[in-house]
Amino acid sequence: MKIDILTIFPDFFDAFLRTSIIKRGIEDGYINIQTHQLRDYSSLKHNRIDDTPYGGGAGMLMMFPPFYEAIKTLKQEETHIIMTSPQGKLFDQKKAIELAQKKHLLILCGHYEGIDARVEELIDEEISIGNYVLTGGEMPAMIIADAVSRLVPGVIHEDSSETDSLQQGWLKYPQYTKPEVYEGYRVPEVLLSGHHQLIATWRKEQSVRRTLTKRPDLLQEIVLTEEEKKILKKVNKA
Numbered sequence: 001m002k003i004d005i006l007t008i009f010p011d012f013f014d015a016f017l018r019t020s021i022i023k024r025g026i027e028d029g030y031i032n033i034q035t036h037q038l039r040d041y042s043s044l045k046h047n048r049i050d051d052t053p054y055g056g057g058a059g060m061l062m063m064f065p066p067f068y069e070a071i072k073t074l075k076q077e078e079t080h081i082i083m084t085s086p087q088g089k090l091f092d093q094k095k096a097i098e099l100a101q102k103k104h105l106l107i108l109c110g111h112y113e114g115i116d117a118r119v120e121e122l123i124d125e126e127i128s129i130g131n132y133v134l135t136g137g138e139m140p141a142m143i144i145a146d147a148v149s150r151l152v153p154g155v156i157h158e159d160s161s162e163t164d165s166l167q168q169g170w171l172k173y174p175q176y177t178k179p180e181v182y183e184g185y186r187v188p189e190v191l192l193s194g195h196h197q198l199i200a201t202w203r204k205e206q207s208v209r210r211t212l213t214k215r216p217d218l219l220q221e222i223v224l225t226e227e228e229k230k231i232l233k234k235v236n237k238a
């Protein structure tokens, strides 16, 4: 999986690319994430990339030509181009799973008032990371790249992402680690039993319970198995 990120602030990504799981994923060759300076694609004096909007209005807008030239250079046969934007479709785990199947992502980061609207004609989709407006697309690009990268086989243990919250629609069951007891706070007894079937049943029930209490909206998206219907009934009664 290759991810190219087009930005006027490549330094923003230094810590992201040089830390923890993403760093290891890059070093081990599972993912290739590169930043590209948009200014390198400007033909103007001082590599200018913004100007005032036609028709008036506050702020500066990022110009069309640098994006056009950068896309022309960076786009390959199987490139999927994403523009970060508060006007895009909301990013979620389903979208991350879909994007993780792609060979090459090119993520465009806007800044200031955003990007000349002609760029919309060059992209595959617009993605928003939430219903709020940020100063730039750098954090959205990192969020997309991070969520997608950890789904690329090899980057993390696959069992781990399979049971993650949202991956199958449900929230993950609660997890505990050593010590068993601290200041009277105990780990649930069933997890110390060594009884795999009992633990699996408890976890499934907890997963359903958590989803029902914390994110009941998620249930509308899940096609319930017979087992899950029974658990839901039991949890609803409790």
Ligand SMILES: C[S@@+](CC[C@H](N)C(=O)[O-])C[C@H]1O[C@@H](n2cnc3c(N)ncnc32)[C@H](O)[C@@H]1O
Pocket: 083, 084, 085, 086, 087, 108, 109, 110, 111, 112, 113, 114, 115, 127, 128, 129, 130, 131, 132, 133, 134, 135, 136, 137, 138, 140
């Ligand atoms: C200040 S915003 C531009 C907002 C634009 N004037 C509007 O009203 O739609 C500048 C850049 O930040 C990024 N951005 C801001 N909020 C975002 C969000 N919620 N999701 C994704 N990108 C966002 C985009 O790249 C955008 O071009």
